[in-house]
Amino acid sequence: MAPTLAVPSAVLEEEARFEAEVAEVEAWWRTERFALTQRPYSARDVVSLRGTLPVSYPSNQMARKLWRLLRAHAAAGTASRTFGALDPVQAILMAPHLDSIYVSGWQCSSTHTSTNEPGPDLADYPYDTVPNKVHHLFMAQLFHDRKQREARAAMTPQQRAAAPPPVDFLRPIIADGDAGFGGATATAKLCKLFVERGAAGVHIEDQSASAKKCGHMAGKVLISTADHVSRLVAARLQFDIMAVDTLLVARTDAVAATLLQTNIDPRDHPFILGATNPAVRGRPLAALLSSNAGLLPPAELQSQEDAWLAEARLMTFAEAVSASLPLSSVPAFLAASSSASSLDHAKEIASKFGASDVFFDWDLPRTREGFYRFKGSVAAAVARASAFAPHADLVWMETSGPDLAECRAFSAGVKARHPHTMLAYNLSPSFNWDKAGMSDRAMAEFIPEIAKLGFCWQFITLAGFHANALAVGSFAPDFARRGMLAYVEGIQREERRHEIETLAHQKWSGANYYDRLLRTVQGGITSTAAMAKGVTEEQFEEEKGGSALVVKSKM
Structure with a gap:
């Protein structure tokens, strides 16, 4: 028998540290923060x-802050309302009024890609684009927080007591992760960038990364429910590896999507469309279009497809069966087939109702790219969101x-299965709100109305973009x-009237802060202070016996 080798003490210490870290992760997962979260992997996997x-990330503190904020809103039936910030000016001016910040992929795609090449929201820009914008805003938040603290530290206690309370510039940022920019590894790397650059939350949608479209464009292709669950798991695993509480928002485009990448997941089967006319048997649409591609003008090809x-x-299969049954049998069939685990199972149920010979072929209408036809609906969104909620x-x-x-149908459907899941809503500027059939009062009440349904985070994706365009346009x-009368009348006087701090833009940008830093370096005095006597911003100071020309500090 071979002698048993003694395990070196260094190895035993390594093993003990590993086990202690595993226990630490398991305890973290048992906290209230993750009471609703399911993971298909172990704490040992994470530590491995x-x-x-050990590395700590400032964004983790922001994530914890966001979690507390949204749970409080959910419990109260209220909502964190925000909009997409285009730049640091917008993010900082939002801070006194809104409790979270949104970063839109659409805005980044159109105004600030990392290659400076603008374009529509097709998620074909470099995948570090939105993380870079998050970092841009987060660094501004950190700086204005430091600047405010320096300004208040220079006050006496009596002055601080008389001044307005400090602004919380550190509003949690939720960022657009689009469709993950690829498979599981791409999603994980993207999420790592978001954590490193300051995001408190990330949203990822169930569209195909290679065919991604803005949610309000046509031609959206969904991936299977299982594939998107894998994306969400990859994101959560990355957050766990980094030991952060970053929030994960799962978006589904299943209401308006018309195409599905694959039929591999039975959970998608009830929403796939098939040909129900036996006359097209043996005549797949893709073959017809391919045989005529390049030979016929596009308009004629489109006419052939339409015909x-x-x-x-x-x-759908359920619709095809229902059309073949007596009206009196349809409700019972729909109730029985609602729990079908797959198309084959649904066919077994249909045969029990005497509909075993219904013609249904979901391959015949597939597109030239191979995509299945999908019937989008709120029911499809509920089914997908319910599958995503545990992750x-x-x-x-x-x-x-x-x-x-x-909104009511979605909330009721999801909460029937996951009663404590929080909901998000895009108050999109892509909607023509004036044509939505609402009164002005209904528009004003829309946010609080759906907040009562559980939509505790609501946001206008592109409000920063539109506000910027309106102001400059x-x-x-x-x-x-x-x-100059246009500038003074339309901007400078309005900044003064609304007490917008950028009126004194040198102070807003932190000149006072760096004067303080310079004086600290040089023992308390410097002849090169930027805000010393002679700075033009003196013109905005309050004049004795006259009207106030300077904006009142909100800090």
Whole structure:
């Protein structure tokens, strides 16, 4: 018998440290923060994927802050309302009024990609684009927090007591992760960037990364439910490896999507459309279009596709069976088939109702790219969001309009299975709100109304973009006509009237802060202070016996 080798003490110490870290992760997962979270991996898996040097991230503090904020809103039936910030000016000016910040992929795609090449929201920009914007805003938040503290430290206790309370510039940032920019490893790397650059939360949608579209464009292709669950698991695993509480928002585009990448997941089967007319048997649409591609003008190809689809009579399997049954039998069939585990199972149920010979073929209408036809609906969104909920902190249904009935149906459907799941809602500027059939009062009450349904995080994705466009689009022609009067009347006086701190833009940008730093370096005095006597910003100080020209500090 071979002698048993003694295990070196260094190895025993390494093993003990490993086991202690595993126990620490398991205890972390048992906290209230993760009471609703399911993981298909173990704490041992997580620790095995970590390095030995513990690293802390400021974004983790922001994530914990965001979690407490949203749970409080959810419990109160209220909502954190925010909008997409375009730059540090917007993010800082939002801080006194809004308790979270949003970073939109659409805004980044159109205004600030890491290659400076603008374009539509197709998620074809470099994948570090949105993390870079998050970092841009987060660094501004940190700086204005430091600047405010320096300003208040220079006050006497009596002055601080008389001054307005400090502004919380450190508003948690939730960022657009699009469709993860690829498979599980791409999603994990993207999430790592978000954590490192300051995001408190990330949302990821169930569209195909290679065919990703803005949620309000046509041509959206969904990946399977299982594939998106894998994306969410990859994101959560990355957060666990980094030991952060970063929030994960799962978005589904299943309401308006028309295409599905694969039928591999039975949970998607009830929403796949098939040909129900036996006359198209043996005549797949993709073959027809491929044989004529390049030979016919695009308009004629489109006409051929439209004619084929009309002849094929596309329906879901449940619709096809219902059309063949007596009306009196349809409710019982729909109730029985609602629990079908797959198309084959649904066919077995249909045969019990005497509908075993219904023609249904979901391969015949597939597109030239191989995609299946998908019947989008709130029911499809509920099914997908319910599958995503155990792996995410919030779920979000992208919609085509502000529809209270859809919100109620989505909330009721998800919460029937996951009563404590938090919901998110896009108050999109892609909607024509004036044509949504709402009164002004209904618009004003829309946010609190759906907050009662559990939509505790609500946001206007592109409000920063539109606000910027409105301001410059109205000022530029006015300036061209009226010169400096347009600037003074339309901007400078309005900044003063609304007490916007950028009126004194040198102070806003931190000149006082760096004067303090310079004096500290040089023993308390310097002849090169930027804000010393002679700075033009003295013109905005309050004049004795006159009107106040300087904005009152909000700090």
